[in-house]
Amino acid sequence: MNERPLPPVTQLAMLSLGLIVAGGIYLSAHLPLHVPLGPAVALLAASVIVLAVNIFLLSRVRDFDWPRFFEVGKWSLLAYTVIAGMILYVFLRNHISGGSLVVLTLSLVVFAVHVPMLVGFTVARYSDREARVAI
């Protein structure tokens, strides 16, 4: 098994997802009242920072199977973009607008980027460079 030291990509991704989920719950729990956006923005900002740190740490890994990472990641990105689009469609259908819509949309962007990155990482970390397979 590949025992190379790798950054805690999975843990950081779960932290990032947890932060945007918390922000989404905070916003949705206050409808239709006016929602102070401060806490949701803070949670989103923290999630984006964790995502950026995760990308940075992963980009510094040597001898990582990037072709496999991107091969899996691009299809996951397509799938999670569709899912995020469905959720965004529901928000738009219900006339959510203004700051709440911006925060929720950016949260969905973080979601749609971080999950495929995590899937690609989980596959590529165990990759055997001589054993490429078609998905």
Added chain:
Amino acid sequence: MFGFFLAIDPARDYDPFMTDIAIPAAPPEAEVEAAPPGPIRIPDFQIVPRKGLVVVAVVLVALIVAIAANKLWPLMFFHVAGGASWTIIDLFLGLVLGPIMGSMSIPARIEFTTKLMPKMLLIMPVVVTATLAAGWQLGVHEGTVLTSYPQHGWVVASFIVVGVMSVLALGLLEPANIAVLVELKKPRPNPHVIEQLMKRFIYCAGILGAMQVATLVIMTKLASS
């Protein structure tokens, strides 16, 4: 668990339904002297079943139509059917199938995995998306997501339970599912990788199954109030 090693199967050329992989199993120590290990063939499979994508597309289009129409029955159908499927699959996989898989022989477990997990890869995201999207629209339609709703605390509790389950499913379960399938597609799958990922998958499914009990409590409370 996966105490086996890998080798090329010389019989594969004669079986078009098998991949070019075979895993001779290491039998229990007591049986080593009794019989030599036989090869374990990994059935051919698609990581993402192509035909299933058509069904996925049909369901998602129907979901969009239901949300756009904003009628009670289609929204209720997608939310209840999706939610029931999600809950039952999680409970059954985590508390029934998971322990059974853990006690299966290695060839049976591999065959079961290659048949079950590609389907799960399509079913679960669609079921979850349909449940949540239709559920939110239904909540708006019925006013249950509003703070004025008398049981609003229970609704928020359901958000929290779903949120935790989503993070676990997206962060641990789904990547493990895909990684196991990719590993099994390799010419020489690594048994230690498969063991590690399957453990993660089964433990995570068990936790999600237990959390689905909380969902049942909340949803039955809301439906009966």
